Amino acid sequence: MNIMLLYGTETGNAEMLAEDIMSELEGDHEVECRNLSDFSPDEFDAGRLHMIICSSYGDGELPASAQPFAEALKTAAPDLKGIHFGIFGLGDREYEETFGFGSGTLAELLIAHGAVQVGERITHDASGSDMAEDVAFPWASQIVTLAEEKIGEVA
Numbered sequence: 399m400n401i402m403l404l405y406g407t408e409t410g411n412a413e414m415l416a417e418d419i420m421s422e423l424e425g426d427h428e429v430e431c432r433n434l435s436d437f438s439p440d441e442f443d444a445g446r447l448h449m450i451i452c453s454s455y456g457d458g459e460l461p462a463s464a465q466p467f468a469e470a471l472k473t474a475a476p477d478l479k480g481i482h483f484g485i486f487g488l489g490d491r492e493y494e495e496t497f498g499f500g501s502g503t504l505a506e507l508l509i510a511h512g513a514v515q516v517g518e519r520i521t522h523d524a525s526g527s528d529m530a531e532d533v534a535f536p537w538a539s540q541i542v543t544l545a546e547e548k549i550g551e552v553a
């Protein structure tokens with residue numbers, strides 16, 4: 399499968415996790431990893447699975463590197479029909495009112511523009527006992543399996 403792995407980060411955790419996921423997947427798949435700050439909405443590709451890792455910051459806001467992308471989506475309002483994405487959040491339940499809001503906001507925005515979410519959005523809790531990769535690797539593997547059925551292209 400051809401995978402575009404995108405991350406939105408404030409302090410680098412989502413970037414590190416995205417790189418770990420890329421190492422895990424690239425033996426079997428073609429994977430490109432990019433910061434959302436370097437990705438434009440017109441680069442979405444219907445033949446690819448877009449796998450997004452995004453933290454929450456401030457008061458449940460998008461992290462800094464995802465903000466220009468979100469603004470570009472709102473401004474350009476592209477039609478994302480036929481685009482598939484899976485999304486994984488990084489968060490902390492200490493922020494109980496806004497746990498995982500960053501990835502939730504991004505998912506809603508993509509769906510509002512016509513994109514299809516593959517699988518469930520899971521948010522890792524930094525205050526919990528699990529390591530992020532122990533939650534993210536099984537999630538990534540499940541998303542790829544689901545996407546292979548939906549996109550119907552195993553590269």
Ligand SMILES: Cc1cc2nc3c(=O)[nH]c(=O)nc-3n(C[C@H](O)[C@H](O)[C@H](O)COP(=O)(O)O)c2cc1C
Nearest residue numbers: 407408409410411412453454456458489490497498
């Ligand atoms: C100042 C600050 C605000 C945060 N706000 C939230 C929040 O509102 N909701 C949440 O789930 N996590 C929140 N977090 C937790 C981060 O999402 C978590 O630490 C994540 O691993 C950061 O990833 P990043 O380095 O990729 O940005 C916050 C962390 C900090 C330091």
